[in-house]
Amino acid sequence: MNLNIKYDEYRLSNGMRVILHKDKSTPIVSVNVWYHVGSWNERPGKTGFAHLFEHMMFQGSQNVGSDMHFRLLQSIGGSVNGSTSFNRTNYYETVPSHYLELALWLEADRMGFLLPAMTQAKLDNQIDVVKNERRQTVDNQPYGTWLEKILETAYPADCSYHWPIIGYMDDIDNASLQDVSEFFKTYYSPANASLCIAGDFDDVEAKEYVEKYFGPIAGVKSIPAVKNTFSGQFSGEKRENVKDNIQLPRIHMAYHIPAFGEKDWYTADFLSDLLSTGKSSRLYHSLVYKQQLAQDAYAFTFGTEGTALMVFVATAQNGVPIEKLEKAMQKEIDEVIVGHVENSEIERINNQIDAQKLRELQSISHIADSLNVAAVHFDDPGYINRELDIYGAITKEELLNMAQKYLTENNRVVLNYLPK
Known part of the structure; x- marks a missing residue:
């Protein structure tokens, strides 16, 4: 668009x-x-x-x-x-x-x-x-x-x-x-x-x-560069269990992905929408509606510079072991990895992304903020006019390649919250 x-x-x-x-x-x-x-x-x-x-x-x-x-x-x-x-x-x-x-x-x-x-x-x-x-x-x-x-x-x-x-x-x-x-x-x-x-x-x-x-406000000569020392992609799975004052267990899976603006970041963001946008999405339909293992299930990406994360979250239904919920969530991720993505799903998500952006741009304050997003992150306010084209060009093959490359056990953190 x-x-x-x-x-x-x-x-x-x-x-x-x-x-x-x-x-x-x-x-x-x-x-x-x-x-x-x-x-x-x-x-x-x-x-x-x-x-x-x-x-x-x-x-x-x-x-x-x-x-x-x-x-x-x-x-x-x-x-x-x-x-x-x-x-x-x-x-x-x-x-x-x-x-x-x-x-x-x-x-x-x-x-x-x-x-x-x-x-x-x-x-x-x-x-x-x-x-x-x-x-x-x-x-x-x-x-x-x-x-x-x-x-x-x-x-x-x-x-x-x-x-x-x-x-x-x-x-x-x-x-x-x-x-x-x-x-x-x-x-x-x-x-x-x-x-x-x-x-x-x-x-x-x-x-x-x-x-x-x-105009009269004095500028500074230079801004200190951030020294992002992270180089830990594909360095092995890291797991942690946290005991908390909660009633229901919750699982969080976070995968390292490229930085905001990279091609594979957009592919990961697109996939998070495919998996979790709406009650007909894969995670909700499978984990919440069909199997009744979870109260909620969703995925999203952090839009950060230098490096980023793609996160999956699900809260277990009462009495459901966290291990069973993790296995079911992993199965949905594996379905993408082996290529089980329909062109109709891709078209649906593209339509949703376009519609959401058009709704947002009805607000003059959102336009102002979006122009600054493009200016600060990409040094080009005009990037606002090209971003939807990036999403629209994502193919089934690119989704498969991104999932196979980044959604692996040796590239993730698994954090389980468990009742005390």
């Missing part, structure tokens, strides 16, 4: 990328800022900083009071949020068109002038918030540590994917004002950022605002 998302692109003298996409169908505009920094830019003993900054960026800057970023935008009917991942942190707001200048000023003020307003009291407050978030979503949540355990088992301690995005509790607790200030100065620079403006705006006016507020 050919997409034609039009955009203009240029850079400021400080290195910041600017992407403009006009759509005057509704009087709103989305401002989306990506920083090419995430948990993989951290180091052992200093984990969770990227996620901590997602919180700190809303605590006020030199010219914006504490919590005023949220308050100012919400008072005009805008929506605002941020998120952190392994390779990026993003901040975004959608506002009525005539408030574009306000949104840009707010983003620029925290990019250029966050540190003068950062205090120990603010840091302590947000450390407590993040620690509580970790307790609620990880430590006190059934199966909550599964991703942490997968990463620790799949990657060595010196690999930048060894730790969780939210960080470890001790590292969060011990974060100093100097630590986080240095992290900010290193990575939250115009040269490490991409700004996308999408929606109803005037080109000349938007460029004037961008130059006025972002």
